[in-house]
Amino acid sequence: GESVGLHLxxxxxxxxxxxxxxxxxxxxxxxxxxxxxxxxxxxPQFIIDIRSNMDKxxxxxxxxxxxxxxxxxxxQIAATQPGDSAVYFCAETLMDTGRRALxxxxxxxxxxxx
Amino acid sequence: xxxxxxxxxxxxxxxxTSVKIECRSLDFQATTMFWYRQFPKQSLMxxxxxxxxxxxxxxxGVEKDKFLINHASLxxxxxxxxxxxxxxxxxxxxxxxGQGPRISYNEQFFGxxxxxxxx
Numbered sequence: 457g458e459s460v461g462l463h464l465x466x467x468x469x470x471x472x473x474x475x476x477x478x479x480x481x482x483x484x485x486x487x488x489x490x491x492x493x494x495x496x497x498x499x500p501q502f503i504i505d506i507r508s509n510m511d512k513x514x515x516x517x518x519x520x521x522x523x524x525x526x527x528x529x530x531x532q533i534a535a536t537q538p539g540d541s542a543v544y545f546c547a548e549t550l551m552d553t554g555r556r557a558l559x560x561x562x563x564x565x566x567x568x569x570x
Numbered sequence: 571x572x573x574x575x576x577x578x579x580x581x582x583x584x585x586x587t588s589v590k591i592e593c594r595s596l597d598f599q600a601t602t603m604f605w606y607r608q609f610p611k612q613s614l615m616x617x618x619x620x621x622x623x624x625x626x627x628x629x630x631g632v633e634k635d636k637f638l639i640n641h642a643s644l645x646x647x648x649x650x651x652x653x654x655x656x657x658x659x660x661x662x663x664x665x666x667x668g669q670g671p672r673i674s675y676n677e678q679f680f681g682x683x684x685x686x687x688x689x
Binding site: 464490492497498499500501504535557558559560561562563570 | 679
């Protein structure tokens with residue numbers, strides 16, 4: 457069951473700095489990974505994804521790095537802006553199971569100081 | 571891009587009553603939808619997989635008789651929380667994987683969520 461009283465880890469950065477958010481995923485068989493941004497009271501918003509046959513993928517201002525050896529994902533946000541303040545979740549899944557449900561990581565709150 | 575809506579966006583109910591939450595895919599068909607639950611300051615936890623035309627698949631620890639799921643059409647799944655209690659208060663979010671030639675296989679579209687508060 458769910459735990460109570462958890463507090464999301466928080467990363468606080470200055471506007472314009474680069475942010476790095478880390479995530480440890482659980483299933484070594486997972487072959488597809490996604491980063492989501494969630495603002496308060498809203499559903500998750502897709503940021504960037506990566507397949508297990510890659511170790512790096514870049515988008516606009518964001519980069520995802522995948523280290524399968526240690527089951528680690530990171531999200532790098534360049535020139536962080538106040539609008540980037542939100543909770544960030546990584547998610548993993550198996551693409552070939554036919555069901556594509558996602559397993560979410562525990563999340564990190566990003567606070568951008570103006 | 572594809573849009574998933576949820577209704578209502580928030581609901582307050584008395585303990586013991588039932589609440590229905592709707593999840594709709596607005597511009598694409600979804601034979602499968604997923605229901606997640608999110609408690610404050612926690613992550614999203616998969617509750618069940620809703621399958622059009624067949625029974626839902628529930629995750630371990632989720633009571634199927636308490637969380638009734640109906641996926642009666644290719645664009646609508648409903649989650650009914652029966653005999654709701656304060657511990658059921660949570661943020662319920664649905665999602666639908668992309669299907670069809672216009673949508674990437676990889677994409678999964680999330681609804682905006684429904685905040686349930688049980689008094």
